[in-house]
Amino acid sequence: MLLSAKDVTKAFASADGPLPVLRGVSLDLAAGETLALTGESGSGKSTLLHLVGGLDTPDAGSITVAGIDLAGLDDGERAALRRTTVGVIFQQFNLIPSLAVRDNIAFQARLAGQYDVDAAQGLAERLGLTEQLAKYPEQLSGGQQQRVAIARTLCARPKLVLADEPTGNLDEASADAVLGLMLDLVAESGAGLMVVTHSERLAARMGRRLHLRAGVVA
Numbered sequence: 001m002l003l004s005a006k007d008v009t010k011a012f013a014s015a016d017g018p019l020p021v022l023r024g025v026s027l028d029l030a031a032g033e034t035l036a037l038t039g040e041s042g043s044g045k046s047t048l049l050h051l052v053g054g055l056d057t058p059d060a061g062s063i064t065v066a067g068i069d070l071a072g073l074d075d076g077e078r079a080a081l082r083r084t085t086v087g088v089i090f091q092q093f094n095l096i097p098s099l100a101v102r103d104n105i106a107f108q109a110r111l112a113g114q115y116d117v118d119a120a121q122g123l124a125e126r127l128g129l130t131e132q133l134a135k136y137p138e139q140l141s142g143g144q145q146q147r148v149a150i151a152r153t154l155c156a157r158p159k160l161v162l163a164d165e166p167t168g169n170l171d172e173a174s175a176d177a178v179l180g181l182m183l184d185l186v187a188e189s190g191a192g193l194m195v196v197t198h199s200e201r202l203a204a205r206m207g208r209r210l211h212l213r214a215g216v217v218a
């Protein structure tokens with residue numbers, strides 16, 4: 001199994017005491033599978049995505065990615081896992097302002113030792129970014145920045161792609177096209193894909209769906 005999460009719990013501190021956000025979530029994802037993570041605002045979707053990506057640690061339960069138990073990793077090892085194995089596409093894009101689009105796209109692939117100039121150009125072309133390659137992130141629209149973030153992650157060829165509302169800044173037609181492209185690209189690379197989305201239309205195009213309600217699988 002590419003991803004296996006078992007009985008994951010997570011609470012955050014709040015003024016009223018610990019706020020339980022995930023209350024025993026389990027899920028499996030095989031290589032090549034695509035999963036939509038849905039649920040109303042505050043149900044714990046981004047929290048689960050962050051735990052699977054090793055950006056935060058669960059209070060209890062286990063998460064295994066590509067055979068590696070995340071609990072056994074320190075911060076540096078979790079960061080290394082994100083360079084080589086898990087690609088995260090964030091809601092806020094996290095592009096590097098001082099790098100041109102071309103170098104933002106190449107950044108993670110270079111760190112992962114996966115950079116291939118033709119593959120990077122092909123991705124940029126398929127995502128409609130060819131004209132933007134010499135520009136800087138601040139010169140792009142929100143939708144263009146979102147597509148750069150997607151290209152940057154996919155260019156590194158991760159085994160598991162995690163995306164938090166990756167088409168949230170796009171109009172409906174562009175969102176459909178970009179999701180279709182993400183599905184094509186992960187199918188070509190054999191990666192697993194987990195996408196947080198509020199869109200019923202997009203969720204319906206994924207292979208499976210996991211619906212969270214108040215921190216448990218509904």
Ligand SMILES: Nc1ncnc2c1ncn2[C@@H]1O[C@H](COP(=O)(O)OP(=O)(O)OP(=O)(O)O)[C@@H](O)[C@H]1O
Pocket residue numbers: 012013021039040041042043044045046047048
């Ligand atoms: N770092 C944090 N510290 C404290 N509380 C947090 C933190 N991260 C998330 N929360 C809380 O955990 C709950 C779940 O948040 P999360 O972002 O996982 O929900 P979500 O389902 O992704 O929501 P949305 O669809 O609005 O993005 C919310 O009540 C949020 O306020």
